[in-house]
Amino acid sequence: MPSQAHNLARAAIFNKAGEFKDNFEVYDIALGDLPADRILVENMLSSVNPSDMLRSIGIYPVPVSNIDFDVVATTSPEKSNKVNGNIVGLEGVSRVVKIGSNVKGAINGDIAVGDWVIPFDFHSYGSWSTHAVLDPMNTMVIKNTNGLTADDIVSARINGLTGYRMLKDIIELKPGDYIIQNGANSGAGQYIIQFAHLSGYKTINVIRDRGNFEQISSMLRYLGADIIIKDTELESETTKKLISELSGPLKLGFNCIGGKSADNIANLLCHGGTMVTYGAMTFDPITSTAPQYIFNDLRLRGYWMNNYFNNNPSSEWVKSYDAIFDLMRSGKIKSQHNNYIDMFEVNDGRKSLLELEKFKAKLVKAVESKEKVALRFIK
Amino acid sequence: MPSQAHNLARAAIFNKAGEFKDNFEVYDIALGDLPADRILVENMLSSVNPSDMLRSIGIYPVPVSNIDFDVVATTSPEKSNKVNGNIVGLEGVSRVVKIGSNVKGAINGDIAVGDWVIPFDFHSYGSWSTHAVLDPMNTMVIKNTNGLTADDIVSARINGLTGYRMLKDIIELKPGDYIIQNGANSGAGQYIIQFAHLSGYKTINVIRDRGNFEQISSMLRYLGADIIIKDTELESETTKKLISELSGPLKLGFNCIGGKSADNIANLLCHGGTMVTYGAMTFDPITSTAPQYIFNDLRLRGYWMNNYFNNNPSSEWVKSYDAIFDLMRSGKIKSQHNNYIDMFEVNDGRKSLLELEKFKAKLVKAVESKEKVALRFIK
Numbered sequence: 001m002p003s004q005a006h007n008l009a010r011a012a013i014f015n016k017a018g019e020f021k022d023n024f025e026v027y028d029i030a031l032g033d034l035p036a037d038r039i040l041v042e043n044m045l046s047s048v049n050p051s052d053m054l055r056s057i058g059i060y061p062v063p064v065s066n067i068d069f070d071v072v073a074t075t076s077p078e079k080s081n082k083v084n085g086n087i088v089g090l091e092g093v094s095r096v097v098k099i100g101s102n103v104k105g106a107i108n109g110d111i112a113v114g115d116w117v118i119p120f121d122f123h124s125y126g127s128w129s130t131h132a133v134l135d136p137m138n139t140m141v142i143k144n145t146n147g148l149t150a151d152d153i154v155s156a157r158i159n160g161l162t163g164y165r166m167l168k169d170i171i172e173l174k175p176g177d178y179i180i181q182n183g184a185n186s187g188a189g190q191y192i193i194q195f196a197h198l199s200g201y202k203t204i205n206v207i208r209d210r211g212n213f214e215q216i217s218s219m220l221r222y223l224g225a226d227i228i229i230k231d232t233e234l235e236s237e238t239t240k241k242l243i244s245e246l247s248g249p250l251k252l253g254f255n256c257i258g259g260k261s262a263d264n265i266a267n268l269l270c271h272g273g274t275m276v277t278y279g280a281m282t283f284d285p286i287t288s289t290a291p292q293y294i295f296n297d298l299r300l301r302g303y304w305m306n307n308y309f310n311n312n313p314s315s316e317w318v319k320s321y322d323a324i325f326d327l328m329r330s331g332k333i334k335s336q337h338n339n340y341i342d343m344f345e346v347n348d349g350r351k352s353l354l355e356l357e358k359f360k361a362k363l364v365k366a367v368e369s370k371e372k373v374a375l376r377f378i379k
Numbered sequence: 380m381p382s383q384a385h386n387l388a389r390a391a392i393f394n395k396a397g398e399f400k401d402n403f404e405v406y407d408i409a410l411g412d413l414p415a416d417r418i419l420v421e422n423m424l425s426s427v428n429p430s431d432m433l434r435s436i437g438i439y440p441v442p443v444s445n446i447d448f449d450v451v452a453t454t455s456p457e458k459s460n461k462v463n464g465n466i467v468g469l470e471g472v473s474r475v476v477k478i479g480s481n482v483k484g485a486i487n488g489d490i491a492v493g494d495w496v497i498p499f500d501f502h503s504y505g506s507w508s509t510h511a512v513l514d515p516m517n518t519m520v521i522k523n524t525n526g527l528t529a530d531d532i533v534s535a536r537i538n539g540l541t542g543y544r545m546l547k548d549i550i551e552l553k554p555g556d557y558i559i560q561n562g563a564n565s566g567a568g569q570y571i572i573q574f575a576h577l578s579g580y581k582t583i584n585v586i587r588d589r590g591n592f593e594q595i596s597s598m599l600r601y602l603g604a605d606i607i608i609k610d611t612e613l614e615s616e617t618t619k620k621l622i623s624e625l626s627g628p629l630k631l632g633f634n635c636i637g638g639k640s641a642d643n644i645a646n647l648l649c650h651g652g653t654m655v656t657y658g659a660m661t662f663d664p665i666t667s668t669a670p671q672y673i674f675n676d677l678r679l680r681g682y683w684m685n686n687y688f689n690n691n692p693s694s695e696w697v698k699s700y701d702a703i704f705d706l707m708r709s710g711k712i713k714s715q716h717n718n719y720i721d722m723f724e725v726n727d728g729r730k731s732l733l734e735l736e737k738f739k740a741k742l743v744k745a746v747e748s749k750e751k752v753a754l755r756f757i758k
Contacts, residue, residue, distance in 0.1 A: 302672030
């Protein structure tokens, strides 16, 4: 396939059921001729999210469209010239390299080679790949990149929007109201702190009692966190006293951990308070009692960004992103802290993509990381 | 106190902490001169509710105003001419026997001797008593008793209103939508079935798999129940298939049981469904998982009639009761089934109140009853 050699992608593809770190292989795939209604992009940055793991083990309820990819080379022991599957990765920011002859534009306007885009459809082509073939009507184009980095955009796609929308979509808050969240140093947690601070809401932030507690506390305070509590102190008398003496009602809780941590947060909310579960660092269930529900008028619910996408026209998504990007441009909101994993090497000033086995090893490292990491394909 | 001998009451008074059946004694109390701003009522029917037990063991969060009552006779081993406490009982229907000289009226209009009233304030004078001294501004008068029995009124006060309001206040329902409830033969459950049926909502009713299953099923079907399921079959494949084939979405669940029963109901709801906890026949906690909250957009909350009273003016309460009573008058709503416990004896055609010890024995029987019972003071 010499004529399409320039349309190659190195991609992680799901090819069997099982634990996340074992159920993908890396393939060099030939992308073939670009269909007239598609665009070819190179991925700049791609997130490594808990949802990737959930999709891998089969409990992330988004449709997956397995397709046949033409294999040029692979890390898979089963050598074959076809692989049926889909590319891993649910979040990324990409740059357009080729445009099909019949492309009309992205969801929010014209599209040109060199534009940065946010892909929304990951059914077949995920973000853990050097390149992807996308339906432009499932991408948003960022025409004005002034003051924005790819890092801003990739983390705004899910975590930024989640933090932004959760403060608007759950309950009405007033300046002076309090919010409590566990996993406060998560990506969404960092955005929640900042958006809350901008709106005059106060945040109580629960983080793990680990060696880097002071360092993470400082980072969160820098973002605007009002109060920081160690997870080990959530049930203490000191915490109960602190909560009882707040200057405003503790109306809203965000839970991305589960189990005892979630139960404790629900217990601290004011009468009529709401706790939102948007993640599950542990898979421990969330437990509350009838008196909490009845007498304290407790409300528990979930939040999933996909529901926002499903229930709102794309013009609304664009408005939300524009609002977030404007706040980033003006410096009012910082993008979340990511540790980057480079998928390329630089030797003698020349950049080259990691070889297949090294590429896979880096992805396994990313999956196993305890820190928030993202993949960098382009320097 | 010969001059006030006619203002005596036989009443169950809380006088020590402990298990419900042991922590009240029966007293004959002298009510003394009626204050100018109060009314004297005789209680006709009084409910025996789970909330009485919750208040007794100290987890029902309503203020209690202990006052000193003048004791004439008592079942208490500690004989004394005063007892400090409050009269048991949070629901009843009463008849006015005397009106203070300075009384202006009830919350909804003029009040006269012989009127039936619903008392709302049970801080000191509860309903487990032959008589009570009430603030008329905490009572609602039923001027038009045409087509109404005391039984209609006593069960409408809490359970009727709970069923009525829960269908209006939680989420918006459309005809054809489905509701599922456990404890469907409870008082509120019976009203939920009827109000739902009137509005065109369909009900799935879970009841215990006991000897009287067929009898209770028939009663619920008579009230308008669409589907009846045994609690032992809630997790079965048959039930899952049944739910998957419903003609409308299963949007709303009502839980008055707790534990596994509640968890199962939450599991059966449609995407975005809401489960409301309004009671706790077991005190087992309610447990849900992050995927239920996030991917199924599950919402859990409580409902407590007291919040409705606290958050709405009494004119709104009156409107709700009038609507319910009109439906009862027209025969569209039947009052819940109660087993009555007579607090009097009839010998040779002459009615007389049960003696102190027998009076207490009947109350203990009422507390221990597994069926829904109410106290009848007046034939």
